Every structure is written in structure tokens, then in C-alpha cells.
Amino acid sequence: MFALFDSLLPLMSLGIAVAGGERTDAGFTTSNISEYEIFTQGYLQLPFDNVFLRPGARLGFGYNDSDGPSNPIRIFETTYKAGAELALLYSGIVVPTFSIQGFVLNRALKLSLPDNVTTNSNLMNRTEWLYSNTVSLSVGIPVFDGRVLIEPFYRLVNIDNDFRQDDLFGCEFSVSMNLQAADSL
């Protein structure tokens, strides 16, 4: 473990998150989005009983739903992201958590054309950089003596220059990397 983490974090965890949501464009067209993340988090006890700060880092990717190859002309998106977060949680029978996250997004836009449409322009296949900030509410359920935390969450989403998405629902699964410390959680 890196020295910085040694000094700051008495306990670390690794985990994955899966999430889904719906977004609405400037009309009424909705599409489903799916997101997947891996993350690492550190737990730091505050001078209050059972109250922890939990900084963390995340990597993830997401995409809009595929309607199949027979669709009309469409733009498909795949988004990769990296970000940091800070959470405040209370460790009880369950673990209610409030957290904020900041992400940098790299989104690939790909124009999908049917067989009777051609283009000489490559301008529409491109990538764009975006920023995002989110606020999450979750309730963790510790299992295996707290070594594993199952954490359903609701996340309010704000993506720079992309109003289409408001929120996400998902669930995180994290495993403690310090089993002794996990017992104390």
C-alpha cells in the first residue's frame, strides 16, 4: 500500500458498481443508459462514534442502449470516466451514506448509418471531454462480518453540456482490503 494511504486510511476497500438510468433528449425521446464502475475507497473514522469519512476514486464506462442494427440513422455513445469522491457515512446495522463525486468523462460518438446512406464526412465520429458532478445517497448492508458491503444507491447526476440525464440507480459491491479493520467497522 502507498504511504499516503497508510497515513490517511486505516482501511481500504475495492469494489464494483452497476447502474442504470434513463435520459430524455430535447424532445420526449428517452433512452436507457448502463454504467459500470470499479472503485477503491478508504475509511477514516471521525471523532464521533461510528461516523466515517470515505474518500475514493472511480473508473467507469457507460453506453446508451442499442436499438439494434435496423435502426434509422443514429448517434451512439460510449463514455469512459474517471473521478474522485468523498463520502460521509454512519456505521450501524446498516450504513447510510452521503457522498459527492466529480468525474472527467471521455465520450466517443459514433454515427450509425443504414446501408442506403453514405457519408464522406468523418466529423460526426469523434470524442468529446465532459465534466460531471454527482451526489449519491446509499444504504450499505454489511455482510460477512462487514468484509463485504452491498450498497444500493441513488445518484443525482449533473453532466456539463448534457442535460439529458438526471439520475442513476445502482448497486455497489465492495470488499474490505484490511480484514482486521473490517471487523471494527
Add this chain to the structure above:
Amino acid sequence: MKSDWMKTLSALARIAAGITLTLTISCSSSQPNFEAPYKANVISFTPRTSASDEAWTIDTKELTTLEQPSKVQGKYFEIVTGASIKIDSSTGSLTVATSTNHDRSDLRLENKNGVIIARDTLSLYALSAFHSFEQLFKQLIQVIPVSGEKLFDENGERLKVFLEPSLVERIELVSTVLTPKTNAAFNPERNDFYLFKSSNVEKIPLAANYKVIAHEFGHLIFKKSFDAGRMEKCQGEGEQEFSERKSDKNFAGRWGLEYSISGINEGFADFISYMFTRSTDPLKDAFIASYQGAQDDSRSLEGTAFTFNDLISDEVCSGRFYCIGTLFARALYQIAKNYESQPELITQFSYRVYATMTQVRELFKQSPFLDFLPTPSDTIAKCVRSPQITLPYDGSVLSAFLAAFISAYPDEKEKNALCASFEQLFGELGFKKETRRVCTL
């Protein structure tokens, strides 16, 4: 111990500051700047020529009448997204409520090397629909003797094109939200165009399909010519109003309800679409092959032959009043195709068709056409649209229309050709013998 906590809090503060910076950067971003003259990547249609077939491409096109890119608002028309169209079935009235969330009405666009690029599908459709309407305004003078600017001036305000609107139908006290798909429409009451949500059966989204948009534009031209630009509504449910309508063959709102005239309206719109696009089928290549309508050529001006007599059943053509329209459009096309390689001549032909259409309603008020017209059916006199063909009633309305059209037609040679086509396509049911005497006058 206390010192450790100070270190910890200091580190946390730095992390929080980093997140705050991210939030600040993200909140300060805005739409990119675009500079006129605007160019955009759009779905573009290229008409067929003697050397090549029609083609669809994604191309960079200049949008010369675009004024506000993020709202796709132009000098003559605007593309409106996020609108709810409210239909009150009890009164038949339509109202439009645009989205109250204005942030969401802005399309998501990007400036790439001076070209406006859509960042999502709806924005691409919006830019493409704008390009289509702009092309129609520019080419209008080649189809009817009215320039796009004049057409606009008479209306006094921008035409509205509602892209993927939701429909809220109110029947008595119950409201139902509808999300129509795979269609486009023109609302003659408000001069609005509706381009509905696309679906998986479409290859070229109808909302950005130049041929389909040209067809809807044809309805606007039909209103301007046949209806003299006025929208008449059939109103009044009382016994007295019913009696008055029964005794008035030209009562206000009749022609919008008549099955045959609805068909003529559709056929005229297909003819106008052909004049703009040189495509004989506005729906050709629009759908995937497995879609049930994809192989149906009954709408095509060169499709499987049928006549008005065949419309008693829907085996040959199942498109209801559209089938009547196809027959009318095919008769016009028989003449138009002779001029295809001569732009001036085909424009002059189109002008003659338009000029003729402007005179039909006046002729309906005069003998012998007034006599040709049947007394309004009870259904029509109750201001109810005919749901299906009723022979010989609809044949009589159609005969009166065709007779008036031929009578007003200014070119003798083409008049004879039209007579021959009408006789062949509409037979004695749709072009009755007693009305055909206009062909020999």
C-alpha cells in the same frame, strides 16, 4: 493524536477543493459559438438524374436562413422540440404547449472546424429537418408560381415544425398522452408541421426524410391552392345547422371531411413531393425490408396498376383514401415524366396544375359542376369525416372534382391526356359518364 487529525483534515480539505474545482468548471460551460453563414452536417437527399439514382448522404450543407443554431430557428420557420400538442376531441381543436423547461429546448450542438455538428440523434434530425424545409422554400418557385418568401409573408410569422412532439388527447375529462411514431403530418388549422418520433422500422428517419417532408409541404400548397389558403371548419351540431348543410353543397368545412377530396389532397401532396424530389415514391427506401409496408408499391407513381373500381375491396390498395390520391397523382405523373429532362417545361406544367387547383372550388359553385356534386351525405352534414369509401357517393364527389379540374385546365393537349388518364384510372364509378362531357368541350 491531535496532530494526526489536523493532517487528515488538511488532506481531506484538499480533496474537497479538487472536487469543488471540478464542479465549478462543469457549471461554467455553455453552448459553443457559431458564426454565420452557418454550415451543418445534415441528412441530405440527392434527386435521381439520368446518370444516377437518388441517394442519401450525410453532408455538410450551408443553412442560409438559419438565425439561431441552438434553437434551430430560421428566418421563415423554426424546428420546435419538447412540445406537447393538446387535442380536444370534443371540440376538434388543437392547442400547442411548448416545453416549459427552456434549457431542455436547446439542441446539443458542437462547432467543429466551422461546421455545426449534432451531439445527439435528435439534434441531427433537427438540423436535417431544417435543411429539408430550407430546400423546399428555395425550390418552391420551381414548383408553384409563388416564392418561399411570399408564401411566408402571407402567414406573417415563422412556420413551426414540431419535432417529435407528444400528443395529449383530451376526451371529456380524461387526458391521454400519446407518443406517435413513424409518421409526419400537416395541421391546416395552424399551418404547423409535425414530425413524429422515429422507430426501428425506419431506415431514413421520417422526421429528416426530404421526400416525406416535401409531401407534407404539398398539403400546405393544397391548402393554398384548393382552399385558397383558408381553413374552414364544419361547426354546429343543431338540427337547423344540419338542415342548412344538407341544402348547401358548398357548406363551410365540407371539403375537409369528404373522403374523395382527402384522397385528392394526398395525391396532390405526392405530386408536389415528386416535383421537389423527382422521386416517384415518397416512401421508397424509407423502411427496413422486413417492415410490412416496405414492399408495398401502391403509393408509387409507377407501382402496380389499379383503378378506382378496385377500391371496393382493399386487396389491391389498402391505403384507403390515399389510393384515390395515388390515382390522381399517377394521372399527373403521366404528363410530368415527359418533361423530366426539361426543367423549364416541367416547372410550367407544375404551374398549370397549381393554377387549375386554385379554380376548382369556384367552379363547384357554378353549373354544371354544382349539379355534378351530390347532396352532402348525412355523415358529412353532421360534420363527421367519412371513415371509409361509400360508392357511388364518393365517386360522384370525385367525378365533380375531376370534371372541374379538367374544365379549368389551360392546356388543350395536356387536357386531352388528363381526360384519357382519368377515364382509364377512375373508370365510370370515379369519373362518371355525364361529367366526362367536359373533355369534349
